Amino acid sequence: MIGYFDPKTDRDLGTPASLSTSLITLEIDGEQVQVPEGTSVMRAAALAGINIPKLCATDSLKSFGSCRVCLVEIEGRRGYPASCTTPVSEGMVVRTESPRINKLRKNVMELYISDHPLDCLTCPSNGNCELQDMVGVVGLREVRYGLSVSNHLHLPKDTSNPYFTFDPSKCILCSRCVRACEETQGTFALTINSRGFDSKISAGANESFMDSECVSCGACVQACPTATLSENTVIEFGQAEHSVITTCAYCGVGCSFKAEMKGNQVVNMVPYKDGKANRGHACVKGRFAFGYATHQDRITQPMIRDRIDQPWRTVSWDEAFQFAASRIRQIQAQYGTNSVGAITSSRCTNEETYLVQKLVRAAFGNNNVDTCARVCHSPTGYGLKMTLGESAGTQDFDSVEHTDVVMVIGANPTDAHPVFGSRLKKRLRQGARLIVVDPRQIDLLKGPHYQADHHLQLRPGTNVAFINAMAHTIISEGLEHSDFIAQRCDQAAYQQWLSFISDSRHSPEATEAITGIPATELRAAARLYAQGGNSAIYYGLGVTEHSQGSTMVTGIANLAMLTGNFGRPGVGVNPLRGQNNVQGSCDMGSFPHELPGYRHVSDSSVRQLFEQAWQVSLADQPGLRIPNMFEAAIAGSFKALYCQGEDIAQSDPNTQHVEAALGSLECLIVQDIFLNETAKYAHVLLPGATFLEKNGTFTNAERRIARVRKAMPPLAGKEDWQVTQGLAAALGYTMTYQHPSEIMDEIARLTPSFQGVSYARLDELGSIQWPCNDEHPLGTPVMHEDSFTIGQGQFIPTEFVPTEERVNGRYPLLLTTGRILSQYNVGAQTRRTANVAWHAEDVLELHPHDAEERGINDGDWVGISSRAGQTVLRARVSSRMQPGVVYTTFHHPFSGANVITTDNSDWATNCPEYKVTAVQAEKVTEISKWQERFRHLDSYQRQLLSESQAEA
Amino acid sequence: MNAEYLIKMANQIALNLAYEQDPERRADMVAGHIRKFWEPRMIEALLAVDPAHPDLSPCVVAVLTRL
Structure with a gap:
């Protein structure tokens, strides 16, 4: 049986909620209304059940005040202020409807409609169009300006994106798409080109959506009040007739979605705005890449x-x-x-x-x-259980809104956890400081309106030397949180750890030769982490998938205890977990x-x-x-x-x-x-x-x-x-x-x-x-508030033990593997969707210096050999890599990325060391022996499958 | 089960717990870790290794008597 879930609030209240705790009382249409200070008149009215007409306002975006439809009358004020940009004040008396207001709104709507195609009956947004709704609300009955004058109705569509269509002829220039790209997604791919009548929404510098820096998150599509940006599935199938609230099955962010349905068919997936993990946002995978569910390759019989x-x-x-x-x-x-x-x-x-x-x-x-x-993430389980007593991250995602210093270690959230990546970027734009610890130049390092304070570009396999140097610096410079350590941590364990970490072999000057991180840079980062206010560590598989993954997680927990960064919003140790569950x-x-x-x-x-x-x-x-x-x-x-x-x-x-x-x-x-x-x-x-x-x-x-x-x-x-x-x-x-x-x-x-x-x-x-029990009946957003699950926090020494996987004359490069935005894990789902438009094959990224030394050009076939095996990939020459380090993904089986990775694993948990493999790369002209075997096995097994299906 | 594989894993555990400088306590910790995480046939296969095996670290030799 299909269970329907009735969402409690799904109305668009026009502008975001105010977080203020002081209340303001005002009168709207004769009703007394009490709302938090900083609330807009539009939202206050909406909360009182009065829906002021609007076009450019939506409660997921800051108010903008461009459409002039939400005008109201306020006693004692001249003119007709826009209710979306006008904050409430004590004793304010607001009127949302009057003949004069209605006339003004009608005039505004008439102008919009004078440059809008009147194909409502056959429009994809029919039944879900805010412009149409507002025309109805204001009661527009005629348009006095004929279509013989200049208009935008001839503008061509952009169908470059496989998932949505941009039809500028329907655009009302409300800027909701531009603002969603900026405020919600943080990519800033959209803009309004030109001025006045020539104004037009543009992706990048007048590029098509696919050619621009658009990451296809779909926030613009969701924000659009007309059919200017429409999902292709909605264009094809029409509007949904019911919806089901569910949880995305891609990454560990766990976005909440409304699956918009027609019978048993998913029309589109809309991020659910009350979803506490994603707050109404989504990525190209969760929002668009659901077609695999009905793909012809599905196995349907035992x-x-x-x-x-x-x-x-x-x-x-x-x-x-x-x-x-x-x-x-x-x-x-x-x-x-x-x-x-x-x-x-x-x-x-x-x-x-x-x-x-x-x-x-x-x-x-x-x-x-x-x-x-x-x-x-088995090392996460081990390391956090040993130090804190619970095998899980300590915070909720909302916590980042209270973070002053973000340290991201071995994670690439804008690709692998994109919705959290967007929330993180939002906080960075608000002024939070950023330390990135990663061998690669990841996209998070620099974005519109922010850039990382420190990029500690360490050598793969040296995480523990790095984290020890951070702790050593904090101790040697007296930056530890003594009260927290005294009250919350086991003193004997701390003293043992203290004598371990105080040794000069852990100083940044001593570890510089190991990690490649300049000591001055590391010291500056350590000071920022220790003194910058609420500091939070977010980490990914670049921490865990090493021979010392568990040691590194332990070191991270040590560092957060050392600086008192536990037990409140904004801090903590946050593993970004890979898969949905x-x-x-x-x-x-x-x-x-x-x-x-x-x-x-x-x-x-x-x-x-x-x-x-x-x-x-x-x-x-x-x-x-x-x-x-x-x-x-x-x-x-x-x-x-x-x-x-x-x-x-x-x-x-x-x-x-x-x-x-x-x-x-x-x-x-x-x-x-x-x-x-x-x-x-x-x-x-x-x-x-x-x-x-x-x-x-x-x-x-x-x-x-x-x-x-x-x-x-x-x-x-x-x-x-x-x-x-x-x-x-x-x-x-x-x-x-x-x-x-x-x-x-x-x-x-x-x-x-x-x-x-x-x-x-x-x-x-x-x-x-979780935990959700008698003590925490509503669950536990922040763990270890008054004491650690283990009781007193356990500092554990973390000796750096270099991996056995080392470069030599035969294998002079280090391979590290990872993920990209459009594909998910082994790609079984995303390869069966239009996401292949962004990533049709795995490539080997290598630094221009390493490429030149080997005579490798962009697009060449490159053989990569390790002690475990050999495979062949196309080269992408990229300065995102540091010299000596190469990178690939494992989303396509034929790539054989894991033919090269070795059996080395984490000492405590056997988590494989995917992130460090010594390899050689050379130009080749044919695929590897393994790939030949793979091709043969693959076609043979597909043949066996099709024979059985033909029989059935 | 392949002895080399198990020796490598046991040595690695000993190496990562080397911060414990008392050899007796360290051997106890390594043995404790192995008992907590290793399946019995792995322990049996490790115990079947000759304590004089050149690849066994001294700590792991001490661990063999504790499993």
Whole structure:
């Protein structure tokens, strides 16, 4: 059943809310109204239920006062002030309607309409046009100015963007698009060109949208009150007839959306303005790239095969479950209970992830369950748990609005977390200071109206030396927050750490040779971080995906404790988590050593709780982590894997090693929406459902649990939790959930930090940041307010241990990998959308000096070799790189970026060291051997799939 | 399971906990870490390594008796 969620407030109140706490009383149309000081007359009226006509005003943007439609009369004031730009004052008496006002508004509207095509009936905005609405409200009945005079009706459309069309003939020059691009997105790609009658909205310097610096976030489209900027899907399908509030399934920002629907068809995705993670904003992926959900490549029927060189056989769900279950049981009988395991998906819901780990623990009878957090943020879990006591970021995204100094380490938020990137840029434009710690020149470094104070361009693999130098500087210059340390932190641990960090080997002067960061620059950055007010650290995979990822996270927590940057808005340690539900999958017990709520499997009291609830006895030893599963598979002691919504063959490092492991399995069960790279090695293919096809919850990077609501029925008939339940039943372990809400109720019963969470509560509050319990019934936006979860904060020494992956004569360059804005992770979704217009292939970025030395020109084929393997990519010569460092992405499987990355991993968690691989690059004329094999395997497996589909 | 793989991991843990200067306490910490995060067959395979194996760091040799 599709559940409809009734949003509480979805009205446009015209201008943004005032945050003032002092109240002003005024009279509007005879009614007494009380609003915060600084509120506009327009918003005050709207709050009182009076909708003053408007065109250029919208509550997501600062008031502008250009359209002259919102005029009002105010007693004692001359003329007719615009209500959007007029703040309320005590005792003000406002009249919003009078014959005179109406005449003025009519005249204004008449002028607009005199230069507007009168094709309303066939216009894409028909039914959702603010201009049309205002014409109706003012009662315009005739236009006295004929179309024989000059007008803009002949202006050509710009259809360069694959997702929206710009039709300047319908533009009323309200500037909402220009302001949205500036205020909301922060790209400043749009402007008004020329003056007077010649004024025209222009992308870049009179370029097409695609050629300009527009990032296709769609904020302009959403802001447009007419059909000047329209989604192509709206032009094609028409206006939606209902909407469903749900949560985006791309990155860890977890944007809230209204899926605008016609029957089971998504017309467009509109960011939900009451969504607390995104506050009404979105990016090119979340807003536009949803077409993959109905792509022809979707797997819609269960399939099985005995060997991976056989065609798939389409079967019923029951037959697929029985086949999979009998294989699992046979393998366990032959090789032992621990010869099988599963990988939960950080793209699936909390409820689905919970069920997979429950299936492993209760039905497989072991703890061999892991999740893709292993390869991204497992060091975050380790480092923050050891120092603070909780494996999660400390703040909400709103916190950035109170931040004075932002330090971004190893993260590229404008590409990988674009909506948070925009919020961050907004704060920077307001004057917050910025320290960027990154080997690359990232876009965040400099934007319109701000620039970073410091770019600490360290060498890949030297993070810990850097963070130690920061702490050493703060200590040696006496900038630590002594009171905070005395009150909130363990003194013995602090003293041990203090004697460690005070050693001169950690001084910036000593580490300069390691990191490449000039000591004076680092000292200046350390002073700014320690003394600049509220300082917040935001970090990404450039911190975690190293051999010392866990040490670096620990060092970050140490630094924030040292400066007292915990426990209030504006500060904290903020991991920018990669996938939509990677926080949730960790919370739900996806790690092989932890039950839900991060409780170790060896804790008998916790085990007992789950044993009673699940009616089984549970294994008390940790299970295999993903890289350990591969090793065990190659060694012959791990034989079956159930992999839900995760493409380990593409995303995990050292592809050839992963392929060898997958090839060693006797039973690989893949549950996915597509035939992904992993599925090419599978024996059972269970169709997955997209986020649009199911109910559940995701938990984003700020611990925010938000509802995922079904907008259309699952293409293959089952939501993913139902598939796991079916497999469990075939294994002889019955689960009887009728709806994911029942799974959440069980999670809440068994997990203290989720104690107060239920679907009813989520509907009531919109979303909840855990912990949510008796102590925090509304959730916890800021953690560790009065004390740390662990009690007293634990300083832990962080010795710098250089990675074994070092450059030498044979491999003189360092490769680091990352993401770009338009593609998501392995690209399975975004490659099946028009987002390929921005990034059709992965390229190797290298510095002009390195390119010249090798005779490489832009666009040349370049062979990249490492100790693990070789692949070939096209070159992009770019000064964003520092000499000696090259960069690529892993969004396309044929690129084989992970053929080159190695097995090196974080010492504590086995998180792979994606960010440091020693490589050589040279000009080549043909693809690599691996790529040849890939092509062959790919076409062979597609052939096997199409044969089975032809049979069906 | 491949012994080299496990030796490398164990050595790496020992190296990263080297800030603990007391060798006994450090070996306890490394053993504790391994018990907390390693699956039993990994521990068994590490225990099957000859303590005289040239690649084992001295700390890990001390850890072998603690697992």
